Structures are given as C-alpha cells and as structure tokens.
Amino acid sequence: MAKSKGGVTVSKVRQLCEPIINELGLSLWDVRYVKEGAGWFLRIYIDKDGGVDINDCETVSRAVNEPLDELDPIENAYCLEVCSPGIERELIRDEHFEQFIGADIMVKMRVPIDGIGKEFKGVLKSYDDGMVTIRDHSDENEVTISKKDAVWIKLDDFD
Missing domain, CATH: 2.30.30.100 (SH3 type barrels.)
Incomplete structure (x- = not known):
C-alpha cells in the first residue's frame, strides 16, 4: 500500500511543472509523492486530447528533470515517473x-x-x-x- 507524504512537496512540484507541461501542449493531471516499499516515487500524471504515449512521457521527464533538480523540493532520493492517468483515470481535483x-x-x-x-x-x-x-x-x-x-x-x- 502506498503512503502519501508532503502536500507542500506536491504543491511545489505542481507549480513548477504545470507551465512547462502546458508549454509542451499537454496538461498536468496530478502529482503524487508516495512511498512504496523502501523507495519514494514522484509521479507526474500528464494528459492531452487523444491520450498520451511514451514519447510524451519521455519529453516531459526530460523537460522537468533539470528544473526539479534546481528547485530541490525533496530531501531524500526518489524515482521520477511521468505517466498517463490511464483509461480509468481517478477524478481528484x-x-x-x-x-x-x-x-x-x-x-x-x-x-x-x-x-x-x-x-x-x-x-x-x-x-x-x-x-x-x-x-x-x-x-x-x-x-x-x-x-x-x-x-x-x-x-x-x-x-
């Protein structure tokens, strides 16, 4: 079971990433910072009309990686994942x-x-x-x- 942490972390990441993602013609669906097992994961969910593909995820990952390193909103090591919210997307916001x-x-x-x-x-x-x-x-x-x-x-x- 994933444990969520850091509403402040998620908020900072959202503020940083949303304009970058929008500039790429995509939208930011959600940001989650969760612990699974021994590791922490920062998941950025992106969307666009017609759905996203692996190339969109790779493009966003490359575009946000350096700004995230500069902002440094997370103290411990984590794995960055950029993904689609999926077909059964959860309505959150x-x-x-x-x-x-x-x-x-x-x-x-x-x-x-x-x-x-x-x-x-x-x-x-x-x-x-x-x-x-x-x-x-x-x-x-x-x-x-x-x-x-x-x-x-x-x-x-x-x-």
Whole structure:
C-alpha cells in the first residue's frame, strides 16, 4: 500500500511543472509523492486530447528533470515517473469533476450506502463544493455523496 507524504512537496512540484507541461501542449493531471516499499516515487500524471504515449512521457521527464533538480523540493532520493492517468483515470481535483460532468463513473465508498452498497456506477450529474451527484443507470435515481467519503471516483470508460 502506498503512503502519501508532503502536500507542500506536491504543491511545489505542481507549480513548477504545470507551465512547462502546458508549454509542451499537454496538461498536468496530478502529482503524487508516495512511498512504496523502501523507495519514494514522484509521479507526474500528464494528459492531452487523444491520450498520451511514451514519447510524451519521455519529453516531459526530460523537460522537468533539470528544473526539479534546481528547485530541490525533496530531501531524500526518489524515482521520477511521468505517466498517463490511464483509461480509468481517478477524478481528484475540482476541475476533473467539472470537466467530466455527464460522463460514466465508478465509485467506491469507505462505508456502504443503504440500498446501493459500497461500489456502484452511474453518470456524474453535478459537482459542487466537494459534493458529487450521481445518476444510477438502471433506475434513474440520483444520490449525492461527499467526495471525501469515497475511496475513489474514476471514469468508467469500458463499454
């Protein structure tokens, strides 16, 4: 299980990398600084219309490597990884939710919801100040949850 550390570190990396990534015609999806096993990983997730490929990841890695070394936001050794958020991308930031209103999503809750359970799918109907409204595909009922009560909320891009 990955352990997250350093909101300040992530914030500094985001501020440094976002303009560089935007200049390359890509967008910054997320930044995570996590410990897995004995090692620390700085993961920069990038995106673009049509998806990213290994060349985009390599380009961003080369572009941010030196500025990251100069900023030196991380005291210990770490592995830099630049990657795609993937097909089942996790919606994290407010702008992610706003961008994907109307999209199919999957939700995993920390505690089951009566009549729905712990995991369910639906359509992202609205997002307002951390509150997510989801319409069930089968019965058209809507449920509103707090984003913080979910383990994750991801796009459901599988047909």
